[in-house]
Amino acid sequence: MLTKTQSCSIFCRRFYNQKSVDLSDPSIRKYLNYLIVENETLVAKEDKSSAEVKRLREIKPVVDIVAQSNSFKSLRANKEDKGDEKVKEMIKQETRIHQTRDQELHRRLQCTLLEPCLIDSGVLLQLTARKGEQATQFAEILYQLYTTYAGYKNWDVDRVSLDKSSVLGINKASMLISGLGALQLMSFEAGIHEKIPNASETDDAQSSHVHVAVFSQPNDVEWNIAPSEMVIDTGIPSSPDHFTAYTKYTGVRITHIPTGIVVRCSEEDTCVRNEEIAKQTLRTILFHKMLVEESLNSNTEGKSLDCSKKLEKIRTYDFCEQVVMEHRGDASARYNLEGFMQGKDYLESLQDNLLREQRYQALMADIDAVLKKDKTDNIGKNQDKVQEIFAFF
Known part of the structure; x- marks a missing residue:
């Protein structure tokens, strides 16, 4: 490393x-x-x-x-x-x-x-498929892209939640990513990602969209939660909607009393680890909420690199032409789709250029x-x- x-x-x-x-x-x-x-x-x-x-x-x-x-x-x-x-x-x-x-x-x-001097940092990254089966499949593709890329960058990844579609793909997923430059680089992923399907994939020629939100993780000095403010329920089933003989009861649900915000994690094999991930996720959400309130009160654009509310289209993945088109920076930035989706140097180069x-x-x-x-x-x-x-x- x-x-x-x-x-x-x-x-x-x-x-x-x-x-x-x-x-x-x-x-x-x-x-x-x-x-x-x-x-x-x-x-x-x-x-x-x-x-x-x-x-x-x-x-x-x-x-x-x-x-x-x-x-x-x-x-x-x-x-x-x-x-x-x-x-x-x-x-x-x-x-x-x-x-x-x-x-x-x-x-x-x-x-x-x-x-740019990279710093050790972390983010909570959330992917949300917009509408349709094509969007949920695209969300799963992006999820795999970011998971592979985090491994390529030697970052730590903790899966918070994974809401799979009843058909194919992912409706919504979230993960904690931490490591050198994680916040600075992954903040560029916030926004709308568009997929133009290959004609052979589907009869529906319409493009599909996935919204990526990025929240910066706070450190212990920036934000901490008093134990008295949390209600922690353990032994939650890992698959609450689909009980089977293999259902694990290692999930954790944390309710933040002052705000009513509820965070759930059941992706790991132990309650202890799920509780750690859920607490960090809750801290990140509350920290972002505080930053938003401060920015509204001071009429500024915010005091962090959080990019959770970016709704503009930032990138197009054209599966028909086999290219990825970045819409920020150099307007002519185009990448080979197959190489880009490997989650290695192509994405790294794009993020480094933007940074x-x-x-x-x-x-x-x-x-x-x-x-x-x-x-x-x-x-x-x-x-x-x-x-x-x-x-x-």
Whole structure:
């Protein structure tokens, strides 16, 4: 399994050539100078809030690379100022090495600015077939796609519920997915997925639709539930509508008293494990409910990456033409259907492209926000530092 650092390095190498920023642009210089000043301010501060500690971790890699380039330039300038002919000859011989180092620092700074840093996170993913037998079959196809993809990404998966259709396919399914980048990547799956059937599959030429909802899982600090707020019923039959000699009584039902929300899980073989999954599912639902209420009260668009209410069509799976068409980002993004449904590098590439584009837009927004700010004394006093730092770029 790849470490976080290895994952980020591979991501950076793969997508470095797709988008870049002009490091010689005055606005970029001003933005990076702002980060330098901000870093110095945060480092000097003794009592930092959790938000400030997080911010320091975010900007420090950029500031460190800029500091390396400045140190490297000063070292080379000092050698040149000595006037020693032997040293000058050595410098000439080292020119290529210096140029390679300059290019590497340039590449590293580009990557650090544009590279989305994946975090350990989790989501509650729900699939709901719209109408018809074709939709339930499509829902099952997507369910298998995401299960396979989670395994490919080394993510942990816990099935919460699986409501199978009386004919074929799935009416509704939900699962907990957790691991490095799970929230950042799987949030792009939220929305309406459309299937265009193959003419040989059915006489009905109409397309079918599945709605995918994604909720971010909270950690223990963000949201926890007091035991007194829950009623936990155990020994629930695994198949309440179809009792047989093989029916297991390991299901768990949790009722949240303040809200009346009920969560049920009977997919695992033990009551203990089903209870763990049900509790995490309930915490996720309540956390999302709280975020929605906060966003309504503050008239904002929300404070998380939750994408549960996305109802626009995001992707079309054309079984007739054997292609998958992504409707966000690059309008011409098309993938081979067979390769895409394997749940491996095709879906990974699509999500990574969307994540990188999201990061690029966020960076542009940050730069724009800095440029709109009134010039502070700190930024004004450090303008000379900008010219010195970016002499290489």
